[in-house]
Amino acid sequence: MKDKNDQVPYDTKRMTRRRCLIAAWVSLLLLVLLFIIILILALTVFKPKPPRIQLLSVTVDGVAPRVSLPLVQVQLNLTLDLELLVDNQNHASFKRGQGNSLLLYKSNQVGEADILPGLTPAMRSSQLACRLRLEVDELASNLTSLISDVLGGELVMETQTSIPGRISFLGIFRKHMVAKSDCQLTIAIPDMTIRKQTCKHKTWL
Incomplete structure:
Protein backbone atom coordinates (compact mmCIF):
# COMPACT_ATOMS: atom_id res chain seq x y z
CA MET A 1 0.00 0.00 0.00
CA LYS A 2 1.34 3.45 -0.91
CA ASP A 3 1.74 6.21 1.68
CA LYS A 4 -0.83 9.01 1.36
CA ASN A 5 1.98 11.57 1.03
CA ASP A 6 3.12 9.76 -2.10
CA GLN A 7 -0.30 10.42 -3.62
CA VAL A 8 0.15 14.24 -3.35
CA PRO A 9 1.54 15.62 -6.58
CA TYR A 10 5.05 17.02 -6.37
CA ASP A 11 3.95 20.44 -7.66
CA THR A 12 1.38 20.73 -4.86
CA LYS A 13 4.02 20.07 -2.22
CA ARG A 14 6.34 22.63 -3.76
CA MET A 15 3.52 25.20 -3.94
CA THR A 16 2.66 24.65 -0.27
CA ARG A 17 6.27 25.11 0.81
CA ARG A 18 6.53 28.22 -1.33
CA ARG A 19 3.42 29.74 0.23
CA CYS A 20 4.73 29.02 3.73
CA LEU A 21 8.06 30.61 2.85
CA ILE A 22 6.35 33.70 1.42
CA ALA A 23 4.16 34.02 4.52
CA ALA A 24 7.23 33.78 6.76
CA TRP A 25 9.09 36.45 4.77
CA VAL A 26 6.07 38.76 4.77
CA SER A 27 5.71 38.37 8.55
CA LEU A 28 9.41 39.08 9.04
CA LEU A 29 9.20 42.13 6.78
CA LEU A 30 6.21 43.48 8.71
CA LEU A 31 8.07 43.04 12.00
CA VAL A 32 11.12 44.85 10.61
CA LEU A 33 8.93 47.70 9.30
CA LEU A 34 7.15 47.96 12.65
CA PHE A 35 10.48 48.11 14.47
CA ILE A 36 11.75 50.80 12.08
CA ILE A 37 8.57 52.87 12.58
CA ILE A 38 8.83 52.62 16.37
CA LEU A 39 12.52 53.53 16.22
CA ILE A 40 11.84 56.57 14.00
CA LEU A 41 9.08 57.73 16.35
CA ALA A 42 11.34 57.24 19.35
CA LEU A 43 14.07 59.35 17.72
CA THR A 44 11.76 62.11 16.45
CA VAL A 45 8.23 62.62 17.79
CA PHE A 46 8.82 60.68 21.01
CA LYS A 47 12.43 61.72 21.54
CA PRO A 48 12.76 62.59 25.25
CA LYS A 49 13.00 66.31 25.89
CA PRO A 50 14.38 67.52 29.20
CA PRO A 51 11.68 68.89 31.55
Missing part, protein backbone atom coordinates in the same frame (compact mmCIF):
# COMPACT_ATOMS: atom_id res chain seq x y z
CA ARG A 52 12.39 72.33 32.95
CA ILE A 53 11.92 73.85 36.37
CA GLN A 54 10.99 77.50 36.46
CA LEU A 55 10.74 79.67 39.56
CA LEU A 56 7.47 81.54 39.12
CA SER A 57 7.47 83.60 42.30
CA VAL A 58 9.11 84.00 45.68
CA THR A 59 7.43 85.41 48.76
CA VAL A 60 9.40 86.40 51.84
CA ASP A 61 7.74 85.74 55.18
CA GLY A 62 9.17 86.89 58.48
CA VAL A 63 10.35 89.88 60.47
CA ALA A 64 13.13 92.13 59.20
CA PRO A 65 16.47 91.13 60.80
CA ARG A 66 17.85 93.33 63.57
CA VAL A 67 21.35 93.78 64.94
CA SER A 68 21.55 94.21 68.72
CA LEU A 69 24.33 96.25 70.33
CA PRO A 70 26.56 96.46 72.36
CA LEU A 71 26.47 92.66 72.31
CA VAL A 72 26.53 91.84 68.64
CA GLN A 73 23.51 89.65 67.97
CA VAL A 74 21.43 89.15 64.87
CA GLN A 75 17.74 88.36 65.22
CA LEU A 76 16.54 86.72 62.05
CA ASN A 77 13.28 84.94 61.25
CA LEU A 78 13.02 84.22 57.55
CA THR A 79 10.97 81.86 55.36
CA LEU A 80 10.89 81.75 51.56
CA ASP A 81 7.74 80.47 49.84
CA LEU A 82 8.67 79.28 46.35
CA GLU A 83 6.18 78.68 43.54
CA LEU A 84 7.75 76.30 41.02
CA LEU A 85 6.64 75.28 37.53
CA VAL A 86 7.64 71.89 36.06
CA ASP A 87 7.24 72.08 32.28
CA ASN A 88 7.01 68.75 30.43
CA GLN A 89 7.19 69.05 26.62
CA ASN A 90 7.21 65.28 26.00
CA HIS A 91 4.49 63.13 24.45
CA ALA A 92 4.61 61.02 27.60
CA SER A 93 4.13 61.76 31.29
CA PHE A 94 7.04 62.76 33.51
CA LYS A 95 6.92 60.68 36.67
CA ARG A 96 8.56 62.77 39.36
CA GLY A 97 10.45 61.28 42.26
CA GLN A 98 10.99 63.01 45.57
CA GLY A 99 12.95 66.21 45.06
CA ASN A 100 14.42 68.77 47.38
CA SER A 101 15.25 72.44 47.54
CA LEU A 102 18.20 73.91 49.41
CA LEU A 103 18.66 77.41 50.81
CA LEU A 104 22.23 78.67 50.83
CA TYR A 105 24.03 81.71 52.20
CA LYS A 106 27.62 82.32 51.12
CA SER A 107 27.60 78.81 49.56
CA ASN A 108 26.71 77.22 52.92
CA GLN A 109 23.43 75.35 53.37
CA VAL A 110 21.14 77.12 55.83
CA GLY A 111 17.79 75.49 55.00
CA GLU A 112 16.20 72.55 53.23
CA ALA A 113 12.74 71.37 52.14
CA ASP A 114 11.44 68.22 50.44
CA ILE A 115 9.31 68.26 47.28
CA LEU A 116 6.74 65.48 47.09
CA PRO A 117 6.74 63.06 44.13
CA GLY A 118 3.98 63.19 41.53
CA LEU A 119 3.13 63.12 37.84
CA THR A 120 3.33 65.85 35.21
CA PRO A 121 1.12 64.84 32.23
CA ALA A 122 2.37 64.82 28.64
CA MET A 123 2.68 68.27 27.06
CA ARG A 124 1.53 69.88 30.31
CA SER A 125 2.95 71.73 33.30
CA SER A 126 2.62 71.29 37.04
CA GLN A 127 2.86 73.94 39.74
CA LEU A 128 4.58 72.98 42.97
CA ALA A 129 4.88 74.85 46.25
CA CYS A 130 8.00 74.74 48.39
CA ARG A 131 8.56 76.41 51.76
CA LEU A 132 12.17 77.05 52.78
CA ARG A 133 12.74 78.03 56.39
CA LEU A 134 16.04 79.59 57.39
CA GLU A 135 17.90 77.60 60.05
CA VAL A 136 19.49 80.35 62.15
CA ASP A 137 22.00 78.03 63.83
CA GLU A 138 23.60 77.31 60.44
CA LEU A 139 24.52 81.00 60.06
CA ALA A 140 27.01 81.01 62.92
CA SER A 141 30.03 80.56 60.63
CA ASN A 142 29.01 83.58 58.51
CA LEU A 143 27.90 85.95 61.27
CA THR A 144 30.25 88.75 60.24
CA SER A 145 29.04 88.68 56.62
CA LEU A 146 25.43 88.50 57.78
CA ILE A 147 25.78 91.58 59.97
CA SER A 148 27.44 93.47 57.12
CA ASP A 149 24.63 92.52 54.71
CA VAL A 150 21.90 93.45 57.19
CA LEU A 151 23.45 96.86 57.89
CA GLY A 152 23.87 97.33 54.12
CA GLY A 153 20.15 96.75 53.58
CA GLU A 154 20.53 93.78 51.27
CA LEU A 155 20.69 90.02 51.84
CA VAL A 156 21.76 87.72 48.99
CA MET A 157 20.73 84.06 49.22
CA GLU A 158 20.63 81.13 46.81
CA THR A 159 18.19 78.30 46.19
CA GLN A 160 19.07 74.99 44.56
CA THR A 161 16.13 72.85 43.49
CA SER A 162 16.45 69.31 42.14
CA ILE A 163 13.65 67.00 40.94
CA PRO A 164 14.49 63.51 39.61
CA GLY A 165 12.07 61.61 37.38
CA ARG A 166 11.50 59.24 34.50
CA ILE A 167 9.85 59.41 31.09
CA SER A 168 8.62 56.17 29.53
CA PHE A 169 7.36 55.64 25.94
CA LEU A 170 5.21 52.59 25.15
CA GLY A 171 6.67 50.90 28.20
CA ILE A 172 9.82 50.20 26.17
CA PHE A 173 11.95 53.34 25.99
CA ARG A 174 12.75 54.78 29.42
CA LYS A 175 14.82 57.82 30.21
CA HIS A 176 15.83 58.95 33.68
CA MET A 177 16.31 62.69 34.15
CA VAL A 178 17.06 65.17 36.90
CA ALA A 179 15.69 68.70 36.42
CA LYS A 180 17.53 71.42 38.32
CA SER A 181 17.11 75.11 38.96
CA ASP A 182 19.64 77.36 40.72
CA CYS A 183 18.51 80.86 41.68
CA GLN A 184 20.15 83.83 43.33
CA LEU A 185 17.78 86.04 45.31
CA THR A 186 18.47 89.53 46.59
CA ILE A 187 16.25 90.38 49.56
CA ALA A 188 15.71 94.03 50.44
CA ILE A 189 15.94 94.96 54.12
CA PRO A 190 13.85 96.11 55.98
CA ASP A 191 11.20 95.80 53.23
CA MET A 192 11.60 91.98 53.13
CA THR A 193 10.84 91.87 49.40
CA ILE A 194 12.69 90.30 46.48
CA ARG A 195 14.71 93.05 44.84
CA LYS A 196 16.42 90.88 42.22
CA GLN A 197 16.09 87.31 40.99
CA THR A 198 18.46 85.42 38.65
CA CYS A 199 17.95 81.76 37.75
CA LYS A 200 19.71 79.08 35.73
CA HIS A 201 17.94 75.91 34.58
CA LYS A 202 19.49 72.62 33.50
CA THR A 203 18.67 68.93 33.19
CA TRP A 204 20.89 65.90 33.75
CA LEU A 205 20.10 62.86 31.57
Whole structure:
Protein backbone atom coordinates (compact mmCIF):
# COMPACT_ATOMS: atom_id res chain seq x y z
CA MET A 1 0.00 0.00 0.00
CA LYS A 2 1.34 3.45 -0.91
CA ASP A 3 1.74 6.21 1.68
CA LYS A 4 -0.83 9.01 1.36
CA ASN A 5 1.98 11.57 1.03
CA ASP A 6 3.12 9.76 -2.10
CA GLN A 7 -0.30 10.42 -3.62
CA VAL A 8 0.15 14.24 -3.35
CA PRO A 9 1.54 15.62 -6.58
CA TYR A 10 5.05 17.02 -6.37
CA ASP A 11 3.95 20.44 -7.66
CA THR A 12 1.38 20.73 -4.86
CA LYS A 13 4.02 20.07 -2.22
CA ARG A 14 6.34 22.63 -3.76
CA MET A 15 3.52 25.20 -3.94
CA THR A 16 2.66 24.65 -0.27
CA ARG A 17 6.27 25.11 0.81
CA ARG A 18 6.53 28.22 -1.33
CA ARG A 19 3.42 29.74 0.23
CA CYS A 20 4.73 29.02 3.73
CA LEU A 21 8.06 30.61 2.85
CA ILE A 22 6.35 33.70 1.42
CA ALA A 23 4.16 34.02 4.52
CA ALA A 24 7.23 33.78 6.76
CA TRP A 25 9.09 36.45 4.77
CA VAL A 26 6.07 38.76 4.77
CA SER A 27 5.71 38.37 8.55
CA LEU A 28 9.41 39.08 9.04
CA LEU A 29 9.20 42.13 6.78
CA LEU A 30 6.21 43.48 8.71
CA LEU A 31 8.07 43.04 12.00
CA VAL A 32 11.12 44.85 10.61
CA LEU A 33 8.93 47.70 9.30
CA LEU A 34 7.15 47.96 12.65
CA PHE A 35 10.48 48.11 14.47
CA ILE A 36 11.75 50.80 12.08
CA ILE A 37 8.57 52.87 12.58
CA ILE A 38 8.83 52.62 16.37
CA LEU A 39 12.52 53.53 16.22
CA ILE A 40 11.84 56.57 14.00
CA LEU A 41 9.08 57.73 16.35
CA ALA A 42 11.34 57.24 19.35
CA LEU A 43 14.07 59.35 17.72
CA THR A 44 11.76 62.11 16.45
CA VAL A 45 8.23 62.62 17.79
CA PHE A 46 8.82 60.68 21.01
CA LYS A 47 12.43 61.72 21.54
CA PRO A 48 12.76 62.59 25.25
CA LYS A 49 13.00 66.31 25.89
CA PRO A 50 14.38 67.52 29.20
CA PRO A 51 11.68 68.89 31.55
CA ARG A 52 12.39 72.33 32.95
CA ILE A 53 11.92 73.85 36.37
CA GLN A 54 10.99 77.50 36.46
CA LEU A 55 10.74 79.67 39.56
CA LEU A 56 7.47 81.54 39.12
CA SER A 57 7.47 83.60 42.30
CA VAL A 58 9.11 84.00 45.68
CA THR A 59 7.43 85.41 48.76
CA VAL A 60 9.40 86.40 51.84
CA ASP A 61 7.74 85.74 55.18
CA GLY A 62 9.17 86.89 58.48
CA VAL A 63 10.35 89.88 60.47
CA ALA A 64 13.13 92.13 59.20
CA PRO A 65 16.47 91.13 60.80
CA ARG A 66 17.85 93.33 63.57
CA VAL A 67 21.35 93.78 64.94
CA SER A 68 21.55 94.21 68.72
CA LEU A 69 24.33 96.25 70.33
CA PRO A 70 26.56 96.46 72.36
CA LEU A 71 26.47 92.66 72.31
CA VAL A 72 26.53 91.84 68.64
CA GLN A 73 23.51 89.65 67.97
CA VAL A 74 21.43 89.15 64.87
CA GLN A 75 17.74 88.36 65.22
CA LEU A 76 16.54 86.72 62.05
CA ASN A 77 13.28 84.94 61.25
CA LEU A 78 13.02 84.22 57.55
CA THR A 79 10.97 81.86 55.36
CA LEU A 80 10.89 81.75 51.56
CA ASP A 81 7.74 80.47 49.84
CA LEU A 82 8.67 79.28 46.35
CA GLU A 83 6.18 78.68 43.54
CA LEU A 84 7.75 76.30 41.02
CA LEU A 85 6.64 75.28 37.53
CA VAL A 86 7.64 71.89 36.06
CA ASP A 87 7.24 72.08 32.28
CA ASN A 88 7.01 68.75 30.43
CA GLN A 89 7.19 69.05 26.62
CA ASN A 90 7.21 65.28 26.00
CA HIS A 91 4.49 63.13 24.45
CA ALA A 92 4.61 61.02 27.60
CA SER A 93 4.13 61.76 31.29
CA PHE A 94 7.04 62.76 33.51
CA LYS A 95 6.92 60.68 36.67
CA ARG A 96 8.56 62.77 39.36
CA GLY A 97 10.45 61.28 42.26
CA GLN A 98 10.99 63.01 45.57
CA GLY A 99 12.95 66.21 45.06
CA ASN A 100 14.42 68.77 47.38
CA SER A 101 15.25 72.44 47.54
CA LEU A 102 18.20 73.91 49.41
CA LEU A 103 18.66 77.41 50.81
CA LEU A 104 22.23 78.67 50.83
CA TYR A 105 24.03 81.71 52.20
CA LYS A 106 27.62 82.32 51.12
CA SER A 107 27.60 78.81 49.56
CA ASN A 108 26.71 77.22 52.92
CA GLN A 109 23.43 75.35 53.37
CA VAL A 110 21.14 77.12 55.83
CA GLY A 111 17.79 75.49 55.00
CA GLU A 112 16.20 72.55 53.23
CA ALA A 113 12.74 71.37 52.14
CA ASP A 114 11.44 68.22 50.44
CA ILE A 115 9.31 68.26 47.28
CA LEU A 116 6.74 65.48 47.09
CA PRO A 117 6.74 63.06 44.13
CA GLY A 118 3.98 63.19 41.53
CA LEU A 119 3.13 63.12 37.84
CA THR A 120 3.33 65.85 35.21
CA PRO A 121 1.12 64.84 32.23
CA ALA A 122 2.37 64.82 28.64
CA MET A 123 2.68 68.27 27.06
CA ARG A 124 1.53 69.88 30.31
CA SER A 125 2.95 71.73 33.30
CA SER A 126 2.62 71.29 37.04
CA GLN A 127 2.86 73.94 39.74
CA LEU A 128 4.58 72.98 42.97
CA ALA A 129 4.88 74.85 46.25
CA CYS A 130 8.00 74.74 48.39
CA ARG A 131 8.56 76.41 51.76
CA LEU A 132 12.17 77.05 52.78
CA ARG A 133 12.74 78.03 56.39
CA LEU A 134 16.04 79.59 57.39
CA GLU A 135 17.90 77.60 60.05
CA VAL A 136 19.49 80.35 62.15
CA ASP A 137 22.00 78.03 63.83
CA GLU A 138 23.60 77.31 60.44
CA LEU A 139 24.52 81.00 60.06
CA ALA A 140 27.01 81.01 62.92
CA SER A 141 30.03 80.56 60.63
CA ASN A 142 29.01 83.58 58.51
CA LEU A 143 27.90 85.95 61.27
CA THR A 144 30.25 88.75 60.24
CA SER A 145 29.04 88.68 56.62
CA LEU A 146 25.43 88.50 57.78
CA ILE A 147 25.78 91.58 59.97
CA SER A 148 27.44 93.47 57.12
CA ASP A 149 24.63 92.52 54.71
CA VAL A 150 21.90 93.45 57.19
CA LEU A 151 23.45 96.86 57.89
CA GLY A 152 23.87 97.33 54.12
CA GLY A 153 20.15 96.75 53.58
CA GLU A 154 20.53 93.78 51.27
CA LEU A 155 20.69 90.02 51.84
CA VAL A 156 21.76 87.72 48.99
CA MET A 157 20.73 84.06 49.22
CA GLU A 158 20.63 81.13 46.81
CA THR A 159 18.19 78.30 46.19
CA GLN A 160 19.07 74.99 44.56
CA THR A 161 16.13 72.85 43.49
CA SER A 162 16.45 69.31 42.14
CA ILE A 163 13.65 67.00 40.94
CA PRO A 164 14.49 63.51 39.61
CA GLY A 165 12.07 61.61 37.38
CA ARG A 166 11.50 59.24 34.50
CA ILE A 167 9.85 59.41 31.09
CA SER A 168 8.62 56.17 29.53
CA PHE A 169 7.36 55.64 25.94
CA LEU A 170 5.21 52.59 25.15
CA GLY A 171 6.67 50.90 28.20
CA ILE A 172 9.82 50.20 26.17
CA PHE A 173 11.95 53.34 25.99
CA ARG A 174 12.75 54.78 29.42
CA LYS A 175 14.82 57.82 30.21
CA HIS A 176 15.83 58.95 33.68
CA MET A 177 16.31 62.69 34.15
CA VAL A 178 17.06 65.17 36.90
CA ALA A 179 15.69 68.70 36.42
CA LYS A 180 17.53 71.42 38.32
CA SER A 181 17.11 75.11 38.96
CA ASP A 182 19.64 77.36 40.72
CA CYS A 183 18.51 80.86 41.68
CA GLN A 184 20.15 83.83 43.33
CA LEU A 185 17.78 86.04 45.31
CA THR A 186 18.47 89.53 46.59
CA ILE A 187 16.25 90.38 49.56
CA ALA A 188 15.71 94.03 50.44
CA ILE A 189 15.94 94.96 54.12
CA PRO A 190 13.85 96.11 55.98
CA ASP A 191 11.20 95.80 53.23
CA MET A 192 11.60 91.98 53.13
CA THR A 193 10.84 91.87 49.40
CA ILE A 194 12.69 90.30 46.48
CA ARG A 195 14.71 93.05 44.84
CA LYS A 196 16.42 90.88 42.22
CA GLN A 197 16.09 87.31 40.99
CA THR A 198 18.46 85.42 38.65
CA CYS A 199 17.95 81.76 37.75
CA LYS A 200 19.71 79.08 35.73
CA HIS A 201 17.94 75.91 34.58
CA LYS A 202 19.49 72.62 33.50
CA THR A 203 18.67 68.93 33.19
CA TRP A 204 20.89 65.90 33.75
CA LEU A 205 20.10 62.86 31.57
